[in-house]
Amino acid sequence: MSDDVSRETPSVPAEARRVFASERLSLAERYADLLATEGVVRGLIGPREAPRLWERHLLNSAVLAEAIAEGSSICDIGTGAGLPGLVIAIARPDVRITLVEPLLRRTTFLEEVVANLGLDHVSVVRGRADDLHGRQTFDVVTSRAVAPLERLLGWSMPLVAPEGALVAMKGRSVREEIEAARSFLRTWRCAEPEVLEVGLDVVSPPTTVVRVSWADPSRIGWPLAREGRRRSPRHDRRAARER
Template structure:
């Protein structure tokens, strides 16, 4: 899951979660012994569903799950971590600096703060909200040919049913449920992928009109605007 030259970075990040993350209240003490299996590997397998060399925005990233783990596993990606709480973004900034992750930008703010300012090839999240509400936050950030790829649980099919009206109104494509990491984590990780139905007829004006930002220079501009 992690290349040999990235494994040490993943182990160090896990160590920081288990120590500083617990002290700062970012991770519960009971989670510390099972961080690697339950959280880090569970997030890392998301890489199976991400194309090469794209821009990724992880909304509500918290302590960096799954976005920071994805950035460690995939140095080919440009990753933006979006989180509103200062104590979390402070931790993320420190981890990014210590691990030398030059392809990662930390933004303190909410997903809505970026609406109309930037779009990304992939927008990720982990246990943020029910699908309909999540799409309201993430789809305005999705580029015309991009997609939301969210980590979800067993209730995803029910959530898709409940979101049907929303999906139709905003011209979202048919949700695709993916199962990844079957040989890595038990149980495997369930994802839902939601693209636009037609890249030329995006229903959400903010996503249709926003400038696509994929380089570090552009993402830095987003950081200044939100701050």
């Protein structure tokens, strides 16, 4: 990464010490600095977002770790510049995280950040979520502002392990999204979604999260898995993109 970028480094708020251990806070600061400089230059973060990265992006993402169990394997789909996946990786060295992003300029940035910060528990995959369907599963599949719940189910649930869950950051309209996705929840044989608020003493308003697990872990309701023997992988990927 270049060293001659004109930078406006965002100041670290006191709340950051509540979500980042003292030995991890410097990593979070370095990531914020990279977002505010290289991230802006490369078009990953808007210039107006740079001064408020902590409040609007880093802290909101970091508190998602409250909903993730120790030692979890995590897949962050549509991670963009690493939100929330990279932030969780910085806050939680106990987890293993796979960042999934289709755009080359973003994955290049992510790989550079991972190397710069020495995050050896993070891997970067250039591709779409459905490229991993049938290949890997994870304890937790995260996302932030990727898609409405009905579409998010199709991309995320095939990646969710039997005892795992989709854990997505959502806005205040999450309950309306749940109602709109009722037929999809039945199709995927999901349990009733849980709506959580995390970061109550860190961010205002708190971060809203929806958690979706399997209704019966022994009877996973993945439509593509049930029909997989009659379909080619190429057909499956095309169908997933069209949902």
